[in-house]
Amino acid sequence: MVTAEEIEKVAKLMRIEMDDHAEYIERVKKMLGYFDLLDKANVESEEIDFTIMPIENLRKDEFIPYDEKLIEKLKNYKGTYVRAPKMV
Amino acid sequence: MKIKQSLLEYIDNVKNGSFTCEEFVLETLEQIEKHEEILHSYISINNKAIEDAKNIDKKIKSGEAGSFYGAPISIKDNICIKNSKTTCASRILEDFVAPYDATVITRLKNQDALFIGKNNLDEFAMGLTTEFSSFGPSRNPWNSEYVPGGSSGGSAVAVSALECLASLGSDTGGSVRNPASFCSVVGYKPSYGLISRYGLISYANSIEQIGPLTRTVKDTAFLLNTIAGLDENDNTTIDNHNDDYLAEIDHGIEGKKIGIIKQMMGEGTSKEVVDATNEAISKLEKQGAQIQDINLETVDYSVAAYYTITATEAGSNLARYDNLRYGYDFPLEGYEFNSYISKARKKFGPEVTRRMILGGFVPSAGYAGRYFLKAMKVKNKLTREVNEAFKKVDLLISPTVPVQPFKIGEKIEDPIALFLVDFNTVTANLTGKPAISVPFKVTNGLPIGIQLMAEHNEDKFLLQAAYSLEKDTKLPEVPL
Secondary structure, three states: OOOHHHHHHHHHHOOOOOOOHHHHHHHHHHHHHHHHHHHHOOOOOOOOOOOOOOHHHOOOOOOOOOOOOHHHHOOOEEOOEEOOOEOO | OOOOOOHHHHHHHHHOOOOOHHHHHHHHHHHHHHHHHHHOOEEEEOOOHHHHHHHHHHHHHOOOOOOOOOOEEEEEOOEOOOOOEOOOOOHHHOOOEOOOOOHHHHHHHHOOOEEEEEEOOOHHHOOOOOOOOOOOOOOEOOEOOEOOOOOOHHHHHHHHOOOOOEEEEEEOOOOOHHHHHHHOOEEEEOOOOOEOOOOEOOOOOOOOEEEEEEOOHHHHHHHHHHHEOOEOOEOOOOOOOOOOOOOOOOOOOOOOEEEEEHHHOOOOOOHHHHHHHHHHHHHHHHOOOEEEEEOOHHHHHHHHHHHHHHHHHHHHHHHHOOOOOOOOOOOOOOOEHHHHHHHHHHHOOHHHHHHHHHHHHOOOOOOOOOOHHHHHHHHHHHHHHHHHHHHHOOEEEEEOOOOOOOEOOOOOOOHHHHHHHOOOOHHHHHHOOOEEEEEEEEEOOEEEEEEEEEOOOOHHHHHHHHHHHHOOOOOOOOOO
């Protein structure tokens, strides 16, 4: 059974601040409870296929000129740097 | 009323001079103004639409217009149009202006489509009623007390309510087909890779696709002719060899084998929906199709697998929203780095927040085997079952949604009831197959759509079958 503490820990790692812990936790627990259905799917012996994309299909690593200054589209920047809060 | 026509009819009419693009766009804008307060299908309207229409009229006069002749198309607000706001119906992106065009937009621009506005959606496409939009829900034009479906709800409403000729949405687990069914329009989820996702704001990359919503199957085929095919900016795209989806669309269904997915016609499906689906099956049978039952056992676990996989991908995709590179006005001063990001991310709505928490949880150490890896195995097993089914039949049929549209607010507090609305649509996404919702019936004043699914890369054949189902179907007009 998933605990409220575990969910809170994950939320913190995901940088999610919750006002109403109880509401979120209850609903997330309900959703996880539904996912327990996967236990009945009888897939223990199943392999997982991953799609491997061939690298020859990748576009060429070429410089594409951009007619505007992308940095100016940011909310916070100084010169050519993104501004961020201080790391204490 | 000029606006009551299909995309292809519009093109014929503008070509032969029955009216100008500007006249049509003006009437479309009037229709939007008349109904927008209630329906709320748009997040933003193109303020330069009339100017754009005038420019296209000039091109039409000089014989230089592209194949869309200025047809007003709306775009779900998670697809980037350069220099336009692209909000994903989220407060965290409410001021974001896209610096580039999505590939589908570039291709439509090259053919002189006119972008009339950006459509409402569930925040970051996470939802199936449009109730999770941060800018308020869209409403169903068939009855404004009811949900229009989602997450491309705004797109479906706009097409149904004559507020555009066609729209582009995105379909991760039924987000094009579900609202198409609820609003009585055609909704298409192409084969995975048929349409470039470049410029679609990512939610769950491994299964989502951009898809058209139109008034007719032919309009969908016409749109695909422009937007489908290889794109060097998306290496998951597939070569469709410039297939002409409109050519031979009336090929018919005679001799084709159609499988009824047993699991999608049982418990949880309303009587009205089952009856409509049986009628659709009879119609195809009368046209020479051979019908048989198909058993897809793993479908029962598909919704749990779908939400596990999409939450995981969403958790990763949405990690980029730290409000440093793009976001909203929120001063940096007075915050430590991590606490700033946590505070800034409070702009996410409740459903997105829940799914991000889930997305952090299900692949985490100690739980990955129980949830994420098992979900991936279910995806594999389901794909194998569906591939086996396509060795026996050419098409699979089911209701698009197990129920008809429900009232706004009716299911919003019950996440599992909402999950199950996706029961019939997620299989196509998990397996990469193309699927279409065709409007088929209106019962008790609310629409019912039928879903057809085909083998991967058999999009042309699927559209031929959908056209057979659509042909001669008489539906009432939307009661606006």
